Each structure stands twice: as C-alpha cells, then as structure tokens.
Amino acid sequence: MNEVLTTRKTARRIRASLKADCSKCFGLCCTALHIIASNDFPINKPAGVPCDNLQADYGCRIHSELRGKGFKGCTVFDCLGAGQAVSQKTFRGKSWRENRNIGEKMYQVFPIMEQIHEMIAYTAEALSYELPQTLAKELSRQLKELEALTELNADELAALDLVMYRFSLNELLISASDIIREKNMKNVRIRGRELNQTRADWMGRKVAGQDLRATNFRGAYLIAADLKDTDLRAVNFIGADLRDADFSGADLSASMFLTQMQINAAKGNNKTKLPFYLERPSHW
Ligand code: SF4
Incomplete structure (x- = not known):
C-alpha cells in the first residue's frame, strides 16, 4: 500500500x-516549427527558420502584445x-x-x-x-x-x-x-444522457450549467461550445478540441487528461476551477 x-x-x-x-x-x-499563416499566426514561417520576433536572448520582442498583433497561436x-x-x-x-x-x-x-x-x-x-x-x-x-x-x-x-x-x-x-x-458515475444523475461522447461533434453546443460529470470526451470536438458553469469532474478530455470552448465558472478541478495547450486555446475566467497541474491562462 x-x-x-x-x-x-x-x-x-x-x-x-x-x-x-x-x-x-x-x-x-519559435524556430523549429513550420507555421502556416492563419487566424492564429499572421505570417508563414518555415521549419528551422527563426521567427522575425525572436531576439538574440531567445525572448520574444512582442511577448506582451502577442494577441493584439494576431499571434494568438503563440499564447496557446x-x-x-x-x-x-x-x-x-x-x-x-x-x-x-x-x-x-x-x-x-x-x-x-x-x-x-x-x-x-x-x-x-x-x-x-x-x-x-x-x-x-x-x-x-x-x-x-x-x-x-x-x-x-x-x-x-x-x-x-x-x-x-x-x-x-x-x-x-x-x-x-x-x-x-x-x-x-465508473467510480464517479454513482454520484451522477444520468437521466438518459449518453456518457460516451468519444469523437462526438459538440461544436457550438450550448450546455451551460449542466452536470456533465463522468462524460468521455476523448477526441471530441467542443469548439466554441458554451460550457459555462458546467460540472466536468471525472470527465476525460484526452485529445479533445477545446478551441474557444467557454469554461467560465466551470469545474474542471478533477477533469482528466487536459493539457495546458487545450486550456490556453479555450475561454474561461477567474471562477473556472482547474486541475492541479494546469495554470490559469493570462488572457482569461
Ligand atoms: S511571435 Fe514571439 S512567441 Fe511567437 S513565434 Fe515569434 S518569437 Fe516566438
């Protein structure tokens, strides 16, 4: 034991x-990766070529204004x-x-x-x-x-x-x-809701305030979903696309397999509860 x-x-x-x-x-x-111009990065950058904003000391020249200048991807x-x-x-x-x-x-x-x-x-x-x-x-x-x-x-x-x-x-x-x-399902009111949402399309879905505990969102698409004030404990988020999903006020404190990159790409606020290993993004 x-x-x-x-x-x-x-x-x-x-x-x-x-x-x-x-x-x-x-x-x-800022150097190794190949980046294609998009909504998240305004310039094309081939792999192995340093970004024009990378300074001699390896700091970013526009670190404090990345989002305002269209470099959202760098903050994610x-x-x-x-x-x-x-x-x-x-x-x-x-x-x-x-x-x-x-x-x-x-x-x-x-x-x-x-x-x-x-x-x-x-x-x-x-x-x-x-x-x-x-x-x-x-x-x-x-x-x-x-x-x-x-x-x-x-x-x-x-x-x-x-x-x-x-x-x-x-x-x-x-x-x-x-x-x-399964351990957590005992405490969940399921009311016919489907807990297996593996690779499901929840893009733009509005579920604010719902109890979604123990859902399996493995590889699911939650882009721009409204998940404000939801209970997401014991939810598996591995590989889920959370871009612009709104977690304001949501409880992610015991969600599973989230990454900082997923959270950086999502929306939230100072009431969002995060797992112990993630930091609150500075842009929330
Ligand atoms: S803008 Fe700054 S953070 Fe983004 S790739 Fe260029 S140097 Fe790196």
Missing part, C-alpha cells in the same frame, strides 16, 4: 513539473518542458545559434521530445489516481520507459518510432479513465 501511495505522490509531482521554462530554452518553438502553444529538455539535456546547453551544424538535428528532435513529454504527462497523471495495483504497476513501468527515452542522445531520439509507445499507453489510459469515470 505504501508503495502505491508513494507512486501516486511522485506521479503528481512529475505531472506538475512538466511546464515550459522559456528561460532555459533556445526559442525552439505549450511544449510541456520539451524545449528546455532538448536545449539543456540533449544538447547540453549548446544552441543552434552558436553552432549552426547542430540546428538541423535540434529541430528534428524537438517535436519528438514534445511527444515523449506529452506521454509522460498522461502517464504520470493516470498514476496520480487511485487505480488497481496491476494497472498502476503497468503505468509505472511505462513511465520509467518514457523517462529513459528523454536521456537518449539526439541521434537515438531522431531514430525513435513512438507509435508503439503511444499504442500501449492508449490502452492503459482508456482503462484508467474508465475506472475513474
């Missing part, structure tokens, strides 16, 4: 620690700490600016590290819940494997095939989510 409690506590700490620290990163999201993006991991761990503090030869490899490795960090985030979050010991053990094993991947060198990272890691993790996350949702 102690072993499981320690694991849950450690997992909570790991999940909470996965945050971008731009002061330790060489502006990788979150690397879950992959940027500083690649900059400081994989490349040991060597920047693409000081040594242009490593740039190409760095840009290749950044999105791979991002995916690994995302999988670690989901695994650690799942482990922070009270789960049957067999499932917790399997998740612990997976977490160790994923953490070991972050120690690989650049060539090893670039050669990774992450599909098999994603595949086995998906099964475990579905099991964890089902167990947590």
Whole structure:
C-alpha cells in the first residue's frame, strides 16, 4: 500500500513539473516549427527558420502584445518542458545559434521530445489516481520507459518510432479513465444522457450549467461550445478540441487528461476551477 501511495505522490509531482521554462530554452518553438499563416499566426514561417520576433536572448520582442498583433497561436502553444529538455539535456546547453551544424538535428528532435513529454504527462497523471495495483504497476513501468527515452542522445531520439509507445499507453489510459469515470458515475444523475461522447461533434453546443460529470470526451470536438458553469469532474478530455470552448465558472478541478495547450486555446475566467497541474491562462 505504501508503495502505491508513494507512486501516486511522485506521479503528481512529475505531472506538475512538466511546464515550459522559456528561460532555459533556445526559442525552439519559435524556430523549429513550420507555421502556416492563419487566424492564429499572421505570417508563414518555415521549419528551422527563426521567427522575425525572436531576439538574440531567445525572448520574444512582442511577448506582451502577442494577441493584439494576431499571434494568438503563440499564447496557446505549450511544449510541456520539451524545449528546455532538448536545449539543456540533449544538447547540453549548446544552441543552434552558436553552432549552426547542430540546428538541423535540434529541430528534428524537438517535436519528438514534445511527444515523449506529452506521454509522460498522461502517464504520470493516470498514476496520480487511485487505480488497481496491476494497472498502476503497468503505468509505472511505462513511465520509467518514457523517462529513459528523454536521456537518449539526439541521434537515438531522431531514430525513435513512438507509435508503439503511444499504442500501449492508449490502452492503459482508456482503462484508467474508465475506472475513474465508473467510480464517479454513482454520484451522477444520468437521466438518459449518453456518457460516451468519444469523437462526438459538440461544436457550438450550448450546455451551460449542466452536470456533465463522468462524460468521455476523448477526441471530441467542443469548439466554441458554451460550457459555462458546467460540472466536468471525472470527465476525460484526452485529445479533445477545446478551441474557444467557454469554461467560465466551470469545474474542471478533477477533469482528466487536459493539457495546458487545450486550456490556453479555450475561454474561461477567474471562477473556472482547474486541475492541479494546469495554470490559469493570462488572457482569461
Ligand atoms: S511571435 Fe514571439 S512567441 Fe511567437 S513565434 Fe515569434 S518569437 Fe516566438
């Protein structure tokens, strides 16, 4: 029992620690990624080319006015700490600016590290819940494997095939989510509502004030949905598209598998309750 409690506590700490620290990163999201002009980013930027607004110290020239200048996408993006991991761990503090030869490899490795960090985030979050010991053990094993991947060198990272890691993790996350949702269903007034909304289209749906506890929104489209003052505890949001969904006053405190990027893309206010591992976006 102690072993499981320690694991849950450690997992909570790991999940909470996965945050971008731009002061330790060489502006990788502003350099490595290919960005196409859209409502969220006013210019085209090829992969491997630094954004015109990136300064010599890797800070953003327009950081405080990004939304006003049409760079909404920059306020949404979150690397879950992959940027500083690649900059400081994989490349040991060597920047693409000081040594242009490593740039190409760095840009290749950044999105791979991002995916690994995302999988670690989901695994650690799942482990922070009270789960049957067999499932917790399997998740612990997976977490160790994923953490070991972050120690690989650049060539090893670039050669990774992450599909098999994603595949086995998906099964475990579905099991964890089902167990947590089922535990919570006892307290939910279902009244004929369909709890399985996997990949459902809820775009623009108006459900303000409703009790949506224990719904499975895995991969669902909730773009611009009105979710004000809803109860979303024990809801699985993995992979859901939450752009401009309005969570003002909603209770997300015990929602599952949310990311900072999903929340940054959504709307909310100072009454929205968030899970322990997410920060309230500055634009809310
Ligand atoms: S606008 Fe600023 S934050 Fe956005 S990509 Fe350019 S430098 Fe980075």
